[in-house]
Amino acid sequence: MRFKSLLNHRCTLLIGGEVTGQDEYGRDIVTSIENMNVPCKLDEPKFRSVPDDTGTDIVIDSMLFLHPKFQVDLGTTILNIVDLEGNPVIQGSFSVVDISPIYSLKKLHHYELTLRRK
Secondary structure (H helix, E strand, O other), X not given: OOHHHHOOEEEEEEXXXXXXXXXXXXXXXXXXXXXXXXXXXXXXXXXXXXXEOOEEEEEEEEEEEEOOOOOOOOOOEEEEEEEOOOOEEEEEEEEEEEEEEEEEOOEEEEEEEEEEEO
């Protein structure tokens, strides 16, 4: 089975930080690059508890599988994960916590991203 056929969700990637110019005060103007309708696959969320001084918080981490032609970094924001018909799978914006490149023999096969809700 081909990997592309397993990517039955779509998402929007906001890749931060490309300097496009300067304002009147000499500061850099940074714009985000937006890739829409990116094929992906959202795996089941993982729940974990994080104790702190005020109690215990439940943190939800999700795993997202992504085709290797889409470059991501830890500053990337993932938005609007929907299925092929446009129905929301999970709503909200997510930050990338961890990026794991997965190789098959010598070639990059896909990325596994760990997401956390912002």
